[in-house]
Amino acid sequence: MQDAVEAHFQNVFRFALRLAGGDIHIAEDITQDTMTKALARSAQLSDPAALRSWLFSIATNCWIDHLRGRKRQCSEVGLAQAAAPEQSDAIELTEEYQLALKALDRLPDRQRSVMYLTACEAMSIKEVAEVLDISPDAVKASLYVARVRLRRILNPQID
Amino acid sequence: MNPSEMPSDPCQRAMRLMLEAESEQDWLSVEQHLAACPECLEMLEAEQASWAPGIDQLLADANQQVCVRSTAVTRVTLDLNRQANPGQRRTSGSAQRRWGVLALAAGVCIAAGFAIWPEPDKSQQLSQIVPDDVSVEERLPSDLENSVANSEKKQRDGSVAMQPDDVTTQVALRAQPGFVVAQQDTSGEIPFFWVLPSNE
Known part of the structure; x- marks a missing residue:
């Protein structure tokens, strides 16, 4: 089981990176939490074929936990200080790819997750719905809106 | 509107x-x-x-x-120790980041070292990033040295390396040549890092 979970490490990390809006440090924390929880709860996974979706569900919950923790931190130490974004590590990308990922990172959480899982993980609507625990129609709606918004930003590159 | x-x-x-x-x-x-x-x-x-x-x-x-791209800069500290001991204190993200910055900086130095000296001695590499007052030999149990060697071998085969843990330390790493690897002790702290030898 450990090997199977480990095999998805890169996928989980990349998903976490987008959840975290490109912040590598947060993505590493989310990935570590996800993998640790997955290994600890591996007995709960009844269908091995659903491992990837299951891992992404855990990652999504870890991200939500992280957001809750950040909100708590904001109320404790003051909004201005806590809200300052952490500096992301620079990842060398072409300008085109940077623009695409920045545009994706600017979308709200749900649209970003739906867009990422569909485009980058090639997940079906049903799989995405299971990962995010929302209805398939909600997935389709978020996906459409996300695509329209990205199209407006990225139009010159994809036409 | x-x-x-x-x-x-x-x-x-x-x-x-x-x-x-x-x-x-x-x-x-x-x-x-x-x-x-x-x-x-x-x-x-x-x-x-x-x-x-x-x-x-x-x-x-x-x-x-x-x-x-990120494979080249990502270090992994998959803390299996927490899995084995759920109540145990976890190294905070910020602490990990502080060590991470140190480790990444050390990684850059080591990588530069590889470029200049083709076959550096492993203990020499380690000594560059372990605190001065601690000898590498004292802090790296022999079986971990073996683990490092095994990692290198596995990576040459193109597979992912996971380290076995020993009695005193829990090490989990996804090692690739040139990667910075964190070793965590049972208290959850990260005492030091080392860098796996490059394939080249």
Whole structure:
């Protein structure tokens, strides 16, 4: 089981990176939490074929936990200080790819997750719905809106 | 957008909003309408068939590039110790980041060392990033040395290396040549790092 979970490490990390809006440090924390929880709860996974979706569900919950923790931190130490974004590590990308990922990172959480899982993980609507625990129609709606918004930003590159 | 100019029909209003959306609230309204209106959703799904694949492909390509690039800078501290001892204190993210910065800086130094000296001695590499007052031999149990060697071998085969843990330390790493690897002791602290030898 450990090997199977480990095999998805890169996928989980990349998903976490987008959840975290490109912040590598947060993505590493989310990935570590996800993998640790997955290994600890591996007995709960009844269908091995659903491992990837299951891992992404855990990652999504870890991200939500992280957001809750950040909100708590904001109320404790003051909004201005806590809200300052952490500096992301620079990842060398072409300008085109940077623009695409920045545009994706600017979308709200749900649209970003739906867009990422569909485009980058090639997940079906049903799989995405299971990962995010929302209805398939909600997935389709978020996906459409996300695509329209990205199209407006990225139009010159994809036409 | 002037609300009085908006169509009263919810479907028309959503379409109009989509064209003129100015705020997150506008987009949210569109999203909520589409999720609740199968007719609109079906129509728009058909409409996007001509242009959506281009966006999906661009994102997929960009994401794939991130995967390749980030592999070179990502260190992993998969703390199996927490799994074995759930109540145990965990090294905080910020502490890990402090060590991470140190480790990455050390990694750069080591990488530079590889470029200059083709076959550096492993203990010499380690000594560059372990605190001065601690000898490498004292802090690296022999079986961990073996683990490092095994990692190197596994990576040459192209597989992912996971380290076995020993009695006093829990080490979990996804080692690749040149990677900075963190070793965590049973208290959850990270006492030091080392860098796996490069293949080259």
